[in-house]
Amino acid sequence: MSHHTADLSLRERIHLRPSVLPEALADLRETCGLEEAVILSTCNRFEIYSPADRDAAGWIGRRAPEFAPELSSRLTTFKEKDAVRHLFSVAGGLEAQVLGETQILGQVKEAYEISRQHGMTGQILNMLFQRALTVGKRIRAETRLAETPVSVSSVAVRLCEKIFGRLEGRRVLVVGAGEISTIAAEHLHERGARLEIFSTRSREPAEALARSFSAPCLPVESLAGRLPDADIVISGSGAPHLLLTADAVRIAQKQRAGRPLFLVDLAIPRDIDPASAGLDNVFLYNLDDLDEIARDHRHEREQEIPRCEAIIREETESFWDRLAHAQLEEPLRRFHARITSVVEEELRRSNISPDSLESLKKSIPNRVLSEAFAKSRRGGRAQDRQALVQALKEFFGL
Structure with missing residues (x-):
């Protein structure tokens, strides 16, 4: 899915x-x-x-x-x-x-x-x-598919630029310190935004992230109280519950004198109450909403798809062949071990020297299975090798 x-x-x-x-x-x-x-x-x-x-x-x-x-x-x-x-x-x-x-x-x-x-x-x-x-x-x-690294976070920042134009001086509240929030914060900092980092589960990563941008680090419990002064909230915490309710956003909007509030929820499960989207001058975007913007930038990379698909076809065929070989060698090794055990047991009943016993214990199984191992490493249809693997396992209880 x-x-x-x-x-x-x-x-x-x-x-x-x-x-x-x-x-x-x-x-x-x-x-x-x-x-x-x-x-x-x-x-x-x-x-x-x-x-x-x-x-x-x-x-x-x-x-x-x-x-x-x-x-x-x-x-x-x-x-x-x-x-x-x-x-x-x-x-x-x-x-x-x-x-x-x-x-x-x-x-x-x-x-x-x-x-x-x-x-x-x-x-x-x-x-x-x-x-x-x-x-x-x-x-x-x-390929040039990742020549200019992109992510959901970078697309979200582009969306912010589309709405506000220049982000320099804009106050942005970044919730979480995981990879998604970190990448978003890096892009925002490069564009001159004023950041505030909010910690969720563990405070140490958020503090480290805040220090790297000379930004304050605040507990997520204070997030609602900082909304009246914010322009943008980007949240990607991964918390198991909502961090920002529609009621909290509604209360904050009464103190904003009609200024628009831009909310970007990159988390799953969501951090921001979807009902916030129905409030006046509140613009809420989630992961599904980013699809359209991502498609706008897709054409820049689509020319690399044929080369990527060729690599994947080549690697798939190569892997499938190696897997078939590996699956065949495993039962052969087990069979080799079983023959070795039987040979050792039978030879111990005879009056031969320990040196001869050790030599025969190795040479007999190797001679019996040498051709089988050689064939397993040669070409052939993967379906045939898989059928042989199944037969070996069933016939010899491997």
């Missing part, structure tokens, strides 16, 4: 912060029987990657039961090569709301590392995500 198939109201209901991913992975294992999985949950997408053919739609549906009737039309399933191709496209920034944004590569890495650290990745997912990270870097190195 992504911004292509689901609007913000659904995406924010199923979004998972990195801190709760371990718990979600454990529940996914217990509920759906998935021994391996990576959950990629960002502002604009929620995806589950697993080598097992299990239907996780019901698990997703329980996170947003009110959307259950329409959920099936919002979910997309990719299998085998299509799943590989899709992840490579995501890592490369081709599926992003802002074409070529660089933030997604770090999010893919973080999602993979969390699963790996909690024992939820095996051979296939390790190979897949390690390659995806390489593909993402290759696309950025070999």
